[in-house]
Amino acid sequence: MKTLVWVEHENGAIKDATLAVVTAASKMGEVHLLVAGSGVAGVADAAAKIAGVGKVHLADDAAFANALPENIAPLVVELMGHHDAFLAPANANGKNIAPRVAALLDVMQISEILSVESEDTFTRPTYAGNAIATVQSSDTKKVITVRGTSFAKAAAEGGTGTVEAVASTGDKGLSSFVGAEISKSERPELTSAKIIVSGGRALQNSENFHAIIEPLADKLGAGVGASRAAVDAGYVPNEYQVGQTGKIVAPEVYIAVGISGAIQHLAGMKDSKTIIAINKDEDAPIFQVADIGLVGDLFKIVPELTSKL
Structure with missing residues (x-):
């Protein structure tokens, strides 16, 4: 074959x-x-x-x-x-x-x-x-x-x-390339990153997302992801989205911060080798797939974790 x-x-x-x-x-x-x-x-x-x-x-x-x-x-x-x-x-x-x-x-x-x-x-x-x-x-x-x-x-x-x-089949004239707006980042691309730090709706706004998630990602040399809820709320652009309608990832370590764990998000990251979840709701579905779970206030836990790295 x-x-x-x-x-x-x-x-x-x-x-x-x-x-x-x-x-x-x-x-x-x-x-x-x-x-x-x-x-x-x-x-x-x-x-x-x-x-x-x-x-x-x-x-x-x-x-x-x-x-x-x-x-x-x-x-x-x-x-x-x-x-x-x-x-x-x-x-x-x-x-x-x-x-x-x-x-x-x-x-x-x-x-x-x-x-x-x-x-x-x-x-x-x-x-x-x-x-x-x-x-x-x-x-x-x-x-x-x-x-x-x-x-x-x-x-x-x-x-x-x-x-x-091989011989070209040529331009069929059905479409044309107008341009591309490609985001540039010094961080690893999501689909190839070995470590990913993702944030969810619990971060409340874009300012908190950048202030809480990005310093941790920088310390770890990680890619930055987000749940659909965070993207829909305008915290970060679409290319950050991990999930069924976003990017499918399987890094060595996936850190989910303030993400409840909707089915659509789990579909995009549950093949990660190690999943770490930080959420104040101990009944959040994300803990069902997490290897390590930490229940608490992300606004206190994540900055403390970042400072100790």
Whole structure:
């Protein structure tokens, strides 16, 4: 079985999400990668070094510069003539591209797989992660998105794959790239951070959020996250949100400050290796998944903890 993996890259560097997808694809069969973009030969060379990769398909064209899904999907469909499955990370780009590929191939997409049981059988979460469904697909071509936190990352070095240029399918003229407002931070990106400190609605306002959460995160070299309630209340921007409708994370340590633990939030962080919860409500659902729980006033506990680090 031949699999085709979408390579997520930015500023010439391959994102960690791709390495997890490679691991998932390797459980299904031979792994081929697709590097699409403009001036991305260097990315293709780096992709060829990923352990377990047999071939890298390089599509270098201005039409693919910003990964517009309307242009990428026809390219993937063209390559699927020689592949049995297409896999992409379950992130913004992957969720944009995969459904279009599935529609063009007239097959059912399998979303956010957690494991590969066999070439045609997978597990995936349902009911906000409260149940795990086992799904078997009879489609001859499979389109799959992968929850990266459920798979180990393939080694970025040590592979001996070959790079093969493929013909561009061009600009379909269905969409155009206008611009991007990208937030910049010296802190680790949420999806790759080893430690995350998240704040919830109990912080009361944006000023408290920054005054309480950020000093602790800085001391720990951690990423900063938030519950949906904190984001909806305007404490922090959307990109901070952890949860079912935000980012799915699985750091070594997840510190939840003033977060009650709604199902939607737990779905995004319950795979963390160690969960530490700080909340004044001893009956808060977050304590049911926490490895370490501290009941008390976060406005006293967190500054004291920060001062002792």
